Amino acid sequence: MFELLKTDSTSAARLGRLTTTRGVIDTPVFMPVGTQGSVKALDPRELDEMSTKIILGNTYHLHIRPGMDIIGEAGGLHKFINWTKPILTDSGGFQVFSLAKIRKIKAHGVEFRSHLDGSLLFLGPKESMSIQRQLGSDIAMVFDDCPPHTATAREVRGAVDRTIRWAAECREQPRAPGQLVFGIVQGGSHAAMREECAKELIKLKFDGYAIGGVSVGEPEPEMMKAVEYTTPHLPADQPRYAMGLGTPAQLVELVARGVDMFDCVLPTRVARNGTAFTHKGTISIKGGAYKRDWGPIEEACTCFACQRFTRAYIRHLLNVNEILGLRMVSVHNSHMYLKVMEDIRTNIRNGTFGEFRREFIANYVPSRKVLAARKSAAEVGEDDVR
């Protein structure tokens, strides 16, 4: 199922290959986020053209709209959205604990009110796995308790216990044919709890392990710590997935810490505000500086947008609210994320990842605004729904 092809000599970076029934995924991999059954502003052809190998869907959102009766009748999520490659579905845990306003944690799940119409809903290990089975995703995630960054050690303790107990319940649920199930390690920035959670989950023998409880509003050093406290305890021969992260520079650093899989709403979310990712950091294309800039968003970029349009034109489109503007920045940003992962794979393969990492981080100037966008998104659990 997962083949570890190579480990970098200068870091914990890994080159791997994850085989699912719907396709082989070279890792490290970035998975564009299609929360509600569509990667925001993009169509499947555009995703194909940027070599997308797997996308995300979300149990909580798809369960609420359009609902499982409709997706079931369509023959599953792949058929409903007409995407034949792999899909990973998040369990809904993150959303229940952040987006749903009123909730009551019970032994076997969470009672909450829909963020849309206030209707009373219940989601737990059994329900989440059942929905993910009906969605027919290639990789399902366990239903976990994902506390906010501000949780006390006592609260994190409770979340870890619940996460382990619920993971065991998830493990027993039936799956869709060929469906892989990943456990999610919680434990905040507490080394001992991260280790314990990882070890308990490993006993349950999942197909892969995710680092959860990151991208919940924490500052970058704590996020890195949470990952560093977790990866050493995960099996080398299984895939590792850091949930909801991050900026391109963070992805490079997380790969160096042994992470194989990523998803993040940033590339499409900030695109809708006119912010583009480049290898030097982000640029706000709406700015006056690009008024007469006849170059592409990023030189040497091979994406659809950069092959066709100038910054000056895209700036105009954004400023007059033409949809093509945000479409093209979404294309560029998603393509850029996927290209960074491709470059990472090439450099691990060639034994040059250490050099690549050094240069990438030296060139990339992080933006406070972008980090704040990720933070605020996480805090309200938006998950790219707006």
Place this chain on the structure above:
Amino acid sequence: MFELLKTDSTSAARLGRLTTTRGVIDTPVFMPVGTQGSVKALDPRELDEMSTKIILGNTYHLHIRPGMDIIGEAGGLHKFINWTKPILTDSGGFQVFSLAKIRKIKAHGVEFRSHLDGSLLFLGPKESMSIQRQLGSDIAMVFDDCPPHTATAREVRGAVDRTIRWAAECREQPRAPGQLVFGIVQGGSHAAMREECAKELIKLKFDGYAIGGVSVGEPEPEMMKAVEYTTPHLPADQPRYAMGLGTPAQLVELVARGVDMFDCVLPTRVARNGTAFTHKGTISIKGGAYKRDWGPIEEACTCFACQRFTRAYIRHLLNVNEILGLRMVSVHNSHMYLKVMEDIRTNIRNGTFGEFRREFIANYVPSRKVLAARKSAAEVGEDDVR
């Protein structure tokens, strides 16, 4: 420049071929509207795939944003938006008389305030032609006085006189290389004024003639009258363009009255509200009726959207505000308009236009809501900018 290939035996419908420096256009033709330099929600590849031969741009809007200094520096509108096929530019007359709030009509143009920032601007024959020359459009329109549907006969009289005088001024202005210039016939629903305006414009020897003062809020019968009062007075060997019209059924009827060229914001405007055009009329895809509809927007349609997605999925996308939803309806609607024109051309060529027209009108159930959308758009001069 224009070749009249065939005239239908059962109506005034004509098959023609308009040659511009940037390409040959088979007529009757529909021209998607790219008011601000982008056909709303579509990219140039999508336009190519639906066999778009010519698009529109707008002098008023492009002059305000991004401004002619920027488009000039880009090397003209084609280069700015990266569209190599023909572009027709409207003169700005329609917008000045509908969108700009405060205006003073002077001898050589109109003083008005920008609808955006209130800045004082002046547009007349000289200015409009100069802007269109800088835009480098393949077909420029004269700067006309376009009164609203509610104008009195006296007001229409004044608009006709001014339109003729300004047309003469436009005629004397320098042009971009190869640029064609079309006159615009005004006269409301007054037969004598329409005839007079047409005859005076013909004396000025334009490359084509448009029927203006339609799509200004008038009911369909008056619109048809305005056209019927005009086309018989236009030269048979030159192209005729009905501005801002209409529904697919209206296009078929207008072709039958001898019109060769059309533009209309309807296909993309109503798409953004989830309304799709079919050969049977419009459908509101958001409706519950399509919740479990696993067919395409329209059976047998070959557009990108119908080849890939079901009504149920597009309905879901529209209901959760995913951009892909309005994108796909925009693709379908624009494709449908272009396909109707292709079918019209085929049937005129084959001598079966009379039959085609009868069947088309019998199948197509007009929607009051859609007609109202056109009316309200015209009344506020929106021209698809929202």
